[in-house]
Amino acid sequence: MDDTLLRVEGLSKRFGGVEAVAGVSFHVRRGEIYSLIGPNGAGKTTTFNMISSVVRPSGGTVHFEGRDITGTASHRLSAIGIGRTFQNLAVFKHATVVENLLVGRHCHMRSNVFDAAWFFGRARREELEHRRKVEEIIDFLEIEDIRDMPVGTLSYGMQKRVELGRALATEPKLLLLDEMVSGMNTEETEDIARFVLDIRDELGITVLMVEHDMGIVMDISDRICVLNFGRKIAEGTPADISANAAVVDAYLGGQKAAA
Ligand SMILES: Nc1ncnc2c1ncn2[C@@H]1O[C@H](COP(=O)(O)OP(=O)(O)OP(=O)(O)O)[C@@H](O)[C@H]1O
Numbered sequence: 001m002d003d004t005l006l007r008v009e010g011l012s013k014r015f016g017g018v019e020a021v022a023g024v025s026f027h028v029r030r031g032e033i034y035s036l037i038g039p040n041g042a043g044k045t046t047t048f049n050m051i052s053s054v055v056r057p058s059g060g061t062v063h064f065e066g067r068d069i070t071g072t073a074s075h076r077l078s079a080i081g082i083g084r085t086f087q088n089l090a091v092f093k094h095a096t097v098v099e100n101l102l103v104g105r106h107c108h109m110r111s112n113v114f115d116a117a118w119f120f121g122r123a124r125r126e127e128l129e130h131r132r133k134v135e136e137i138i139d140f141l142e143i144e145d146i147r148d149m150p151v152g153t154l155s156y157g158m159q160k161r162v163e164l165g166r167a168l169a170t171e172p173k174l175l176l177l178d179e180m181v182s183g184m185n186t187e188e189t190e191d192i193a194r195f196v197l198d199i200r201d202e203l204g205i206t207v208l209m210v211e212h213d214m215g216i217v218m219d220i221s222d223r224i225c226v227l228n229f230g231r232k233i234a235e236g237t238p239a240d241i242s243a244n245a246a247v248v249d250a251y252l253g254g255q256k257a258a259a
Pocket residue numbers: 015018019020021038039040041042043044045046047
């Protein structure tokens with residue numbers, strides 16, 4: 001059986017004269033933690049945004065579970081099993097943790113106030129089910145003690161954890177994590193690394209992440225894809241990638257340019 005969950009084929013994006021992504025192909029297998037890395041401006045975020053339909057590709061395709069999902073409206077993605085977090089926090093700061101997680105359940109809600117179901121109790125049963133799911137996530141992410149706090153009053157690391165919870169509340173098959181640990185301290189980063197491993201191992205969710213933090217990438221990825229100037233320059237296990245001369249060159253080249 002084909003164990004490919006996500007297949008990206010020849011994905012390209014031009015912004016005016018800038019070739020941000022130029023014919024990138026890779027696939028993510030079910031149950032993998034797959035990372036996309038590369039120096040600043042390599043095209044990671046643009047690739048991620050094309051997969052999650054935030055940016056329309058200039059060329060190429062994205063297949064999920066064998067179906068062509070290129071250009072699918074981004075609000076439809078959670079319904080087909082793709083959840084994501086954003087580089088800049090995307091939480092409702094005045095709402096509580098529980099309320100933020102319930103928002104993640106929205107794609108699974110069938111009843112609304114105009115439904116006859118309101119009069120026959122289906123909506124009530126549904127709501128109980130959504131709350132049960134949210135409680136599972138609160139338990140899983142160990143955020144019981146902050147459940148009723150407005151998210152804006154929490155530390156940055158905790159707000160990111162709530163955002164992760166909201167993505168999990170959509171019950172994704174594939175979770176896209178965009179620079180989850182940037183701006184986090186060492187302890188918060190280690191917590192996230194542990195959660196990502198548990199998300200894969202206990203919840204069975206496949207993970208694709210864009211990440212700058214080499215520590216977490218090398219520690220938890222099964223495979224890594226390296227982009228430079230919009231092109232894939234290497235792919236392999238953490239051991240392969242750290243021994244790859246082209247990758248070392250790409251990173252050192254970036255550091256020389258910044259110096
Ligand atoms: N909306 C846009 N308009 C014009 N150029 C853009 C746009 N978005 C990205 N680019 C350019 O495309 C290239 C790739 O950018 P992208 O943000 O995908 O890289 P990245 O690898 O995610 O970088 P970083 O690590 O700094 O986040 C860069 O040269 C960037 O300036």
